Amino acid sequence: MTTRVKPGRAVTALAAIVVTQVLIWYAAVGLIETPSISHGALSVVLGALSAALLGSLGEWTVHRYTMHTPWRNRILNVPYELHHIAHHWHHYTPNRFTHAGPIKYHPTRDPSLVCDTNSARLWVAVQQYMYYMFFGLFYVFLPAWLITKNIYFMAGLVPAIVWVCTMFVHVHGVTHHPGTRLIERFSWFHFLKRHHYIHHIDNGSNVNFLLPLCDFLFGTLRTELLPKELERWGTYEEALVRVVPVMKGKAER
Numbered sequence: 001m002t003t004r005v006k007p008g009r010a011v012t013a014l015a016a017i018v019v020t021q022v023l024i025w026y027a028a029v030g031l032i033e034t035p036s037i038s039h040g041a042l043s044v045v046l047g048a049l050s051a052a053l054l055g056s057l058g059e060w061t062v063h064r065y066t067m068h069t070p071w072r073n074r075i076l077n078v079p080y081e082l083h084h085i086a087h088h089w090h091h092y093t094p095n096r097f098t099h100a101g102p103i104k105y106h107p108t109r110d111p112s113l114v115c116d117t118n119s120a121r122l123w124v125a126v127q128q129y130m131y132y133m134f135f136g137l138f139y140v141f142l143p144a145w146l147i148t149k150n151i152y153f154m155a156g157l158v159p160a161i162v163w164v165c166t167m168f169v170h171v172h173g174v175t176h177h178p179g180t181r182l183i184e185r186f187s188w189f190h191f192l193k194r195h196h197y198i199h200h201i202d203n204g205s206n207v208n209f210l211l212p213l214c215d216f217l218f219g220t221l222r223t224e225l226l227p228k229e230l231e232r233w234g235t236y237e238e239a240l241v242r243v244v245p246v247m248k249g250k251a252e253r
Contacts, residue, residue: 002202002203002204003202003204003205003219003220003222004204005218005219005220006219009218009219010218010219013214013217013218016217017053017057017214017217020053021050021053021054024046024049024050024053025050025144025147025148027046028043028046028047028148028150028153029147029148029149029150031043031046031150031152031153032148032149032150032151032152032153039152040152041152043150043152043153043155043156044152044153044155044156045156046153046156047144047150047152047153047154047155047156047157047158047160048156048157048160049156050140050144050153050156050157051140051156051157051160051161051164052160052211052213053213054139054140054161055140055160055161055164055210055211056208056211056212056213056214057214058135058136058139058140059132059164059168059207059208059209059210059211059214060207060208060214060215060218060220062132062135063207063208063209064204064207066079066080067079067080067082067083067084068080068083068084068203068204068207070084078108079131081111082106082108082111084203085111086106086111086112087106088200088203090111090112091104091106091114092176092200093200094197094200094201094233094234094239095233095234095239095242096242096244097176097197097200097239097242098176098177098178098239098240098241098242098243098244099176099177099243099244099246100177100243100244100245100246101177101245101246102118102121102177103121103125103173103174103176103177104121104176104177105120105121105124105125105128105173106124107120107124108124108127125169125173128169129165129166129169132165132168132169133162133165136161136162136165140157140161141154141157141158141161144157164210164211167210168209168210171183171189171192171209171210172196172209174189175189175192175193175196178240192209192210193236194236195209195212195223196209197236197239198222198223198224198225198236201225201229201233202222202229204220205220205221205222206220206221206222207220208220
């Protein structure tokens with residue numbers, strides 16, 4: 001099963017997001033015109049709310065249309081090769097969802113490889129972070145500043161988006177490589193992990209990773225697997241105990 005987006009629902013949801021964001025910007029502009037401590041605090045809150053809204057839309061759009069959609073252009077197709085092909089269907093297939101050892105990354109130069117050193121893993125993680133922040137800069141930060149000119153609004157927006165991008169890279173890795181990290185003690189982490197397991201079976205569903213708002217709005221949210229999917233790939237609980245041992249070099253099929 002591949003979850004698809006219904007055009008009518010997508011247009012309605014996108015229109016609702018745009019209207020909400022415009023109202024937030026409008027409020028931020030009005031607050032800066034009459035500065036006060038309370039208005040500054042409210043601006044920070046609005047910035048954080050804007051980050052949640054745009055962050056959810058951003059991760060949904062970037063994930064679905066750059067990482068799970070093939071492009072003819074060789075450069076534009078790199079995220080698809082690294083994520084959809086290498087990550088989903090070469091190394092972390094649904095029956096190989098949980099791996100032992102440190103978090104693995106695929107180097108950009110060859111998606112069939114896995115990074116064997118801490119420095120190589122760190123460099124790929126930084127590349128992923130920069131990729132997400134590139135969209136954050138042009139899609140969120142610049143429009144917000146040019147429209148509102150509200151420094152307090154930006155003080156709520158920028159740290160929140162930076163946190164979202166950081167958590168996207170870190171938490172995603174942890175979902176596939178369990179250990180004794182602090183975040184693994186929280187119920188929200190296990191909700192996201194189960195949410196993400198379904199995405200590995202149905203790449204068209206649960207496109208959001210951290211902020212599933214747009215999955216709900218666009219109709220791509222799934223909470224259960226079909227009997228035929230369970231028969232082929234197993235349950236989430238089975239995926240947790242079916243641990244792939246530490247491997248080096250070429251990622252096995």
